[in-house]
Amino acid sequence: MTQAARRTLGLQHGPRSAQVIENVRAATLTELARAGFAGLTIDGVAKAAGVNRTTIYRRWPSKAALLAAVVEPLLADYDNDPATGSLRGDVLALMTMIRDNAARPEGRALVDAVKAGGTGELGDLVATVTERALASFRRAGASPLVAHLAFSGVVMWDQTHDGPPADEDCAAMLDTLL
Known part of the structure; x- marks a missing residue:
């Protein structure tokens, strides 16, 4: 049967x-x-x-895929443009958003996973996170180079400093770029 x-x-x-x-x-x-x-x-x-x-x-x-589901609310933040009225204001708002998102539990989980060598398995997720963040800079009017350097500057800051960039650090990076 x-x-x-x-x-x-x-x-x-x-x-x-x-x-x-x-x-x-x-x-x-x-x-x-x-x-x-x-x-x-x-x-x-x-x-x-x-x-x-x-x-x-x-x-x-x-x-x-589980980690992607966990970080999706962070990625949704990049779909909303700051619209401060100036390129500098928008890019600065995006830089601080990236910094603040990296400090949330979901952001820390992603950063820790990538630092622990999960880039092979997480390659698609890292590419998605990067592209969605960079797209928000481009929508704000930043050139591709400024978008990439602003994003990377915030993401990589704690590699050479004791913690994330302060507001003043983000502003100084941006002023140098612009």
Whole structure:
């Protein structure tokens, strides 16, 4: 006797689904803070979120996809233009937004994952983050070179300094670029 294939409805939408997504996002952040990207497991996230592994795999087929879901709210920030009325004001607002996003738990998780050598697995995500951020600079009217240098200056600042750039540091970098 053969058993009939199990029929599912696929991805669900609605309040319960939204709650599951938020629980998984929160659990992923918790697990990233505890174990880092290298130690992140789907099993660990599922247990922390109180869901089955298949619930996670149905939506996010890899650790990189989980991290992408976690950082999406940060990326959404880059879709909103500052519109301060000047190129300098817009670029400065974007630079401080990048700095502030990197300090949020989601941003720290991404930075830590990349620093820990996850660039191979996270290559597409890093490219997406970079492109969405650079697009916001271009929409503000910055040249591609100014956009790249402003973005990189903020992202790389803590490699040679003790912490993220202060507002004055962002302004000084920008004034040098402009």
